[in-house]
Amino acid sequence: MKKEKVQVRICVGTACFVQGGSDLLLYNDFVDPAIIAECEIEGCSCLETCKAGGEGAPYVQINGEVHGKVTQEEFARLLAEAVRKNA
C-alpha cells in the first residue's frame, strides 16, 4: 500500500499572508526537495485560529495540527519532523 503523504496547509488569509506567511510560499527555495516530495502542500483560507486568540500569524497546519508564528526555518523543521514520523 502506498503510504499517505504529509498534508500541509499554509494559511494564506490576508492577516497571515502579510505577517510573513507569504515567505513560506517560497518553500521550494529553502526546504529539502526530498522532504517536499513526501508532502502535499497547499494554500488554504483562514484557519480561524487567529480569531480564537492563537499565538500569532502566520499559521500552518500539518496533518491536522496547527502551528503558529511559523518562520521559514521553523517550517522546514516542522516538515522534516512530520515526514520522519510518517515514515
Place this chain on the structure above:
Amino acid sequence: MLELNNQYTAMKRRIDTEVLKLYFDGRLESDLDKLPYTIIPKDRTPNRCCIYKERAIVRYRIMALLGIDIERNDDEMKPLGTYAKEVLEEDPPVLPLLTTISTGCYGCPPDQYRISDACRGCFARPCMANCPKDAIVFINGQAHINEERCIRCGKCMDVCPFHAVVHIPVPCEEACPVGAVRKNEQGVVEIDHKNCISCGRCARSCPFGAIAERSGLFPVLKMLERGEKVTAMIAPAIEGQFPGTLAQIKASLLKIGFDKVVEVAEGAAVTTEHEADEVVRRKCEGSGYMTTSCCSAYMELVDKHLKFLDERYSRAFSPMIYTSKLCKEADPDNKTVFIGPCLAKRVEAARRGGVDGVISFSELAAIFMAKGIDVREEEAADLGDTSAFEYCREFAVSNGVANCVLSRVEDPASIRVMPINGVDKKIFRLMKSWEKRAPEVDLVEVMCCDGGCLNGPGTIVKPAVAMKLRGGKAASPVKAVRSPL
C-alpha cells in the same frame, strides 16, 4: 537594505493594525495612550534595552502613522489622544516626508574598516601593498589600520586572502544615495531635507527603526469616514502583494468604502504613448538620450542633484497623474487616492497636485486586517475591459517601462535601452558622470528601487514571492540592453 520580513516590520504592521482597530471602533482619542502598554506588555522579553524604551518607540511609531513630524512637533508631555484629536481635526502638512526618531537611534560609530584576528600576518601582505595611503601597519605580526590615514576605500578588504578585513557600515548613511543622512553633534541621525529625495532607503535599512515615514493614511480615512466619493487608483505593483486575484483586491477595496477602483496601468498607457513618441522624435533629431519620468524619487533626484538632466527626462507625466486626470474627467466630484508601493509618490502628489491622497500597500494591509477583510474570500469584482492597458502592468518591474515603450515604437530594434535598476551611491556617481559623457543609448529607464516598484518601501511581500504570484511575469530583458556597469 534589511530583509523585508523582520521583527521591526512585524511590529510596524501590528501597531498600524491596532491603531486602525481603535479608529474604526471610535476609540482612537480615548484609548490610543494605552496602546504602547498593550503592545509591549510587562512580561515581554525586550529587543531593545528595556520595555520602557520599546514603549517609547511604539509611541513614536504611532505618531508617524498619524502623520506627525516628530523632528519638529515632539512634545513628550502631550498625550497621543490629543495628537490624534488634532490630526482628525486638521491634516498635517505632507512635507518633509521622512522623520527621525532620535530616541531610537543607536548612534552607530562612523563607517570603518577593521582587521579582525583572522589576520595571519602573511608574508605577501597585499593589504599593505595595495593601500593607497600607507595606512596599514603591522604590530606583533598582525595588520592594523591607522584610522587617521584610512580613507575607507576598502581595497584592503578586497585583497585579503583570509577575509580578515571587515567593513562596518552605518546602515542609514550607507543606504542614502545622495548623502542626505548624517549624524549631528550628538551622534544622532539627522536628515538633510533639502537634499533628501524621499526614496525611503534609509528608513528601510535602519535596524533600530529610527527613521520613519510620515503616513498619509488618516487624511484618506477621514475622506472615507465623511462619506465622500473616493476613487482608489491601484498601482501596477499591487498584483502579488495580497493573496487572491486583482478582481478580489478590487472587491475588497470597494468593501472598505472606496467608490470606484481604477488601475494606474490605465494612466501608464498614456505615459507610454507619450514616451514612445518622444523617444522616436529625439532619435530623429539626434538630440541624444532620454530618460523615463515615472519614478518620483528619480524626479526629486534630478530636481535636487542632477539639474543637467532637466532637459533629458521625458515630458510625459507619471502614470499616477494621468490616471487621476482620467478619473476626474469620468467623475468630476470624486477624490482620487493613489495606493502604491512608493513613498516618493506622496511628495509628487503634494508638489504637483491633482491627487488627493497617497497610501502604501502595507497601510492598506493594515486596513484589511483591522476590518477583518480576507481578500481571498471576497467575491471577484468586475475589472471591466482592461485589454487596452493590460500590458502596462509591467511598469512595476525593472525593464518593464522600457518594454512597454518599445512595444509602441515602430522599429523597436533601433532604440538602444539602458535600464537603471535601483539608485544607490554607485549608480548616483555614474549618473553624475553623464554630464560630461552622455551614455550612448536612446532610452534610459530609471527606477530608484532595486528591481522596480515591486521592491518599493511600501510593499508587503518579497519581490520573489510577488513575482511568483504574478505568474512569474518578470519583464524579460529587452533586446539591445546595455548593462550600466
